[in-house]
Amino acid sequence: MTRHARRRSQLPDSSAATGLHAEEHNPALLHHFAEPQQQRDAASLGMWVFLATEVMFFGGLFCAYLVYRRLYFGDFAAASKTINMGLGATNTAVLICSSLTVVLAVWAAQTARRTLLIVSLIITMLLGVVFLGIKGIEYVEKFEEHHVPGASFSFDHVAIPGHPGQYADPHHAQLFFSLYFVMTGLHALHMIIGLGIFLWLLTMAWKGRFTPEWHTPVEIGGLYWHFVDIVWIYLFPLLYLIDRHP
């Protein structure tokens, strides 16, 4: 429905051509909606339903994480301590800043500020690239330390925090790193898709397609970006901060 709405509203003539209520028809409004507000609400509701399916999608992984963290807490804490907390915290701040620029972009579209909209979209994308770059540095560290699950995985003689003399079971640590790579990898994939969506938004904004009356793609693209931010808000403490106190 939303895709249809987007396409139609770029062709303001299509509804007038039918000759039905041509006199006072709003070109940004589809026939089956009573008013622009209802059309916007329908589009964002559709996005929210999609995000609900995303909650369940990530929910399965969070569930697997919870089950194994409870079973192998000491091993998970030892493995978590080897991830770079500073990079993770920096990335959290980067994503929070990008959420602010997204909200500025939506506001700019609502209030017809084209320059602010374009600048906000560009800064958002730059922050997204910075996030992926930092993530890449983190992954490289893990490869160098042989913490990537697989044939060359090694996690010998790593002490369990708070239990002197006890070492983490490499098999259980490998389970932690599997979850770490799948969860952060899937999140990074969402970031890459988000960058694609924002590149498209940027070209649309550049062409001046968005008006205070119709800027639905900016709104629902923004909802997607914020959702990806929320996933990271949970991933950061769960993966990086299991047991950090000295």
Place this chain on the structure above:
Amino acid sequence: MSEHSSAKSPLKGYIAVWIALLAGTGLTVYAATLDLAPYNAAVALGIATIKATLVALFFMHVWHASEKLTKLVVIAALFFLLLLLGLTMTDYATRLWS
């Protein structure tokens, strides 16, 4: 989603939420370095939930959503997520053989 575009500028609110989110990130890193015994996880998840709620309510405009169904979808998503996590954990936590 609808900010009733004219009215007063929402920018101050956005900046306040942004600062709160950054402060929450700092706080969660600091709290992780403290030994709160069994409460470390609860504190970390509590801060994360406050941050996520701020993002959803103000950045994703759930607070001002004119469409009540949006709130219903959000609550339904949370309900089913908690059902998934809650029922799974009650199962695993009560398995005497593991």
